[in-house]
Amino acid sequence: MPHVRITRESGIPLVGSLYFGIIDRGTNLLQVRPNCSCNISCPFCSVDAGPGSRTRITTYEVECGYLVEWVKQVAEFKGDGVECHIDSPGEPLLYPDLVPLVKDLKGIPEVRVVSMQSNGTLLSSKMIDSLESAGLDRLNLSLHALDPVLARTLAGVSWYDVEKVKEAARRVAQSAIDLLIAPVYLPGSNDGEIPGLIAFAREIGAGKRWPALGIQKCEHYRYGRNIHGMKFQTWWQFYNRSIRAWEKDSGTRLLLTPRDFGMEKRAMLPAVFRKGEKVRVDIRAPGWILGEMLGVGRNRIVSVLDCPKKQGAVRVQIVSSKHNIYVARPA
Numbered sequence: 001m002p003h004v005r006i007t008r009e010s011g012i013p014l015v016g017s018l019y020f021g022i023i024d025r026g027t028n029l030l031q032v033r034p035n036c037s038c039n040i041s042c043p044f045c046s047v048d049a050g051p052g053s054r055t056r057i058t059t060y061e062v063e064c065g066y067l068v069e070w071v072k073q074v075a076e077f078k079g080d081g082v083e084c085h086i087d088s089p090g091e092p093l094l095y096p097d098l099v100p101l102v103k104d105l106k107g108i109p110e111v112r113v114v115s116m117q118s119n120g121t122l123l124s125s126k127m128i129d130s131l132e133s134a135g136l137d138r139l140n141l142s143l144h145a146l147d148p149v150l151a152r153t154l155a156g157v158s159w160y161d162v163e164k165v166k167e168a169a170r171r172v173a174q175s176a177i178d179l180l181i182a183p184v185y186l187p188g189s190n191d192g193e194i195p196g197l198i199a200f201a202r203e204i205g206a207g208k209r210w211p212a213l214g215i216q217k218c219e220h221y222r223y224g225r226n227i228h229g230m231k232f233q234t235w236w237q238f239y240n241r242s243i244r245a246w247e248k249d250s251g252t253r254l255l256l257t258p259r260d261f262g263m264e265k266r267a268m269l270p271a272v273f274r275k276g277e278k279v280r281v282d283i284r285a286p287g288w289i290l291g292e293m294l295g296v297g298r299n300r301i302v303s304v305l306d307c308p309k310k311q312g313a314v315r316v317q318i319v320s321s322k323h324n325i326y327v328a329r330p331a
């Protein structure tokens, strides 16, 4: 599988792609993506990541100093009170410079909070200590079941050990890093696990500054994996049937709003392409799926689907322009 390292010298900008760099969705929260690869293969993965992937053909890694430079520029545009959330489409702990990244992000004057997501499998005690010293404020832990067999099935790898992940969760909760347990609710699979996960989060002291639990709804995505036969809920069913019932039974607040995380609307980086526009981009790197290449234009990345060239200039039509994420097809 090609591994693409994005350095300052590569000239590849760090806004425009979902795979790496920075995503600005018009709030004070910036998604910061230093890498794009995963070490497990959840059967419900929305991006079909990990060793069991059937569609992902490239891994990406951004040079730490280059990423921090870009975050500085975007944070300056956003103003005070930015949260940098490290949430690669994969496992951020696979990024070798994660600790320096956290430290450098914390050093940006406008950045108030640095948080990250993890599946917990690589969270050693040493790593937790290092992240704590670097100033990590919150860790969102994806933990979907406490039952060892089900947890392993939901991780999609035979070596997954839920006891190790639980131990890591305890250590994080005892450190200065706040812990949020973030199970994905998979109707028909882990229904019986959610009450236990709520009790576990409370017992170990998760949620000191922010909520202890952030239960996520499972969504269907075009390139994602799905558990065979699973019935997807509507948002109404998710909130009114599932979340409210667990909230009532456990006495724990589970219905969250962006305000619980200090999120507020902020001006978004101005869009540089509009949908339908025809432009030339310079192809610089392979895409994440077959047939896709990453082009560069107007200091943004453009994902070109069914790209006819592996390098050089290509004329494309922008088919999607949202939150500064650009997707195009040959024009």
Ligand code: SF4
Pocket (backbone or CB within 6 Å): 038, 039, 040, 041, 042, 044, 045, 046, 047, 048, 049, 050, 089, 090, 091, 119, 142
């Ligand atoms: S859901 Fe997350 S942890 Fe699981 S395979 Fe996908 S990226 Fe990896």
